[in-house]
Amino acid sequence: MAAWRAYLSASHLLERRVEEQLKAESGLTHAQYEILARLSDAPDRRLRMTELARGVVVSKSGLTYQIGQLEKRGLVERATCPSDDRGVLAVLTDRGVECLRRTAPGHVAVVREVLIDLLTPDELEMMTRVMSKVEAATRASAGPLP
Amino acid sequence: MAAWRAYLSASHLLERRVEEQLKAESGLTHAQYEILARLSDAPDRRLRMTELARGVVVSKSGLTYQIGQLEKRGLVERATCPSDDRGVLAVLTDRGVECLRRTAPGHVAVVREVLIDLLTPDELEMMTRVMSKVEAATRASAGPLP
DNA sequence: TGGAGGTTGTTCAAATTCGAACCACTGGAG
DNA sequence: CTCCAGTGGTTCGAATTTGAACAACCTCCA
Numbered sequence: 001m002a003a004w005r006a007y008l009s010a011s012h013l014l015e016r017r018v019e020e021q022l023k024a025e026s027g028l029t030h031a032q033y034e035i036l037a038r039l040s041d042a043p044d045r046r047l048r049m050t051e052l053a054r055g056v057v058v059s060k061s062g063l064t065y066q067i068g069q070l071e072k073r074g075l076v077e078r079a080t081c082p083s084d085d086r087g088v089l090a091v092l093t094d095r096g097v098e099c100l101r102r103t104a105p106g107h108v109a110v111v112r113e114v115l116i117d118l119l120t121p122d123e124l125e126m127m128t129r130v131m132s133k134v135e136a137a138t139r140a141s142a143g144p145l146p
Numbered sequence: 147m148a149a150w151r152a153y154l155s156a157s158h159l160l161e162r163r164v165e166e167q168l169k170a171e172s173g174l175t176h177a178q179y180e181i182l183a184r185l186s187d188a189p190d191r192r193l194r195m196t197e198l199a200r201g202v203v204v205s206k207s208g209l210t211y212q213i214g215q216l217e218k219r220g221l222v223e224r225a226t227c228p229s230d231d232r233g234v235l236a237v238l239t240d241r242g243v244e245c246l247r248r249t250a251p252g253h254v255a256v257v258r259e260v261l262i263d264l265l266t267p268d269e270l271e272m273m274t275r276v277m278s279k280v281e282a283a284t285r286a287s288a289g290p291l292p
Numbered sequence: 293t294g295g296a297g298g299t300t301g302t303t304c305a306a307a308t309t310c311g312a313a314c315c316a317c318t319g320g321a322g
Numbered sequence: 323c324t325c326c327a328g329t330g331g332t333t334c335g336a337a338t339t340t341g342a343a344c345a346a347c348c349t350c351c352a
Binding site: 194195196206207209210227232233234 | 299300301302303
Binding site for chain 1: 147148149150152153154155156157158159160162163180202203204254257259260261262264265269270272273274276277278279280281283284285287
């Protein structure tokens with residue numbers, strides 16, 4: 001359980017640190033940044049709500065709320081899904097791309113400072129492998145998304 | 147950044163999974179469980195509010211709130227600090243100890259299932275070392291507790 | 293002694309999150 | 323064609339979290 005305790009403290013501290021930096025530099029929440037980043041990597045910079053929710057690991061209602069916030073700021077738009085009238089597509093706007101472009105460097109710098117740069121290449125490789133294993137196992141274990 | 151993305155997904159999923167299990171089995175929040183666990187390990191099962199807040203990595207106001215909740219359920223009491231009239235000690239009650247004793251096995255089982263048992267001994271050792279490094283670095287970098 | 297400056301814990305409003313309930317729509321079975 | 327279980331999103335209420343503002347208290351120096 002020593003590993004678990006160390007992990008817990010580290011993860012809480014990382015979250016606080018990243019949150020603080022993002023909020024100060026760009027006024028974005030970490031959750032919001034993750035949403036923008038996911039959209040930015042998606043084909044056509046758009047994703048179905050449910051798929052996006054899975055990706056960033058947040059509840060459906062949580063995503064609805066955050067997309068609403070991002071829409072207010074003009075960083076994201078909603079579009080109806082052509083193949084399914086129920087579906088909603090979250091689309092990253094040009095303003096969203098711009099915001100991300102401006103914000104990413106500072107964010108990446110902090111992540112390097114508090115995590116990446118502390119690890120040897122071996123540790124980094126193992127970390128990635130371990131976390132991927134954990135992700136796969138956890139997604140399989142309980143309901144993929146309630 | 148692949149390591150970071152993997153870490154983010156895994157940590158969110160872990161948190162959800164653990165939260166779900168605790169809430170279902172004992173009606174405790176993960177934050178509340180961490181508080182009880184910390185108190186249980188402390189000498190005389192009591193800690194100063196600020197020290198406890200540092201330990202579980204939560205804001206002062208957040209801790210005040212959670213201690214209030216735990217007090218309502220009789221799992222924790224407040225005692226005034228003998229050496230400092232401002233100070234407040236959070237004290238784990240017998241009911242609190244009992245609750246923790248009842249809850250811990252299920253919690254530990256889930257943690258093993260989604261993390262510990264997936265790792266080789268080498269990986270576990272490295273994980274602990276890495277997370278401790280991250281914790282130390284992050285605590286040093288920004289203000290210890292705002 | 294007399295504060296000045298820093299700590300400690302609480303209160304307050306605002307933001308975020310979740311789960312449950314709810315509609316609208318899809319995709320087959322009959 | 324019609325109905326019906328299942329999906330996809332949103333809405334709603336409740337719980338939690340945070341930072342800023344406060345009040346009480348300690349510490350140490352002139």
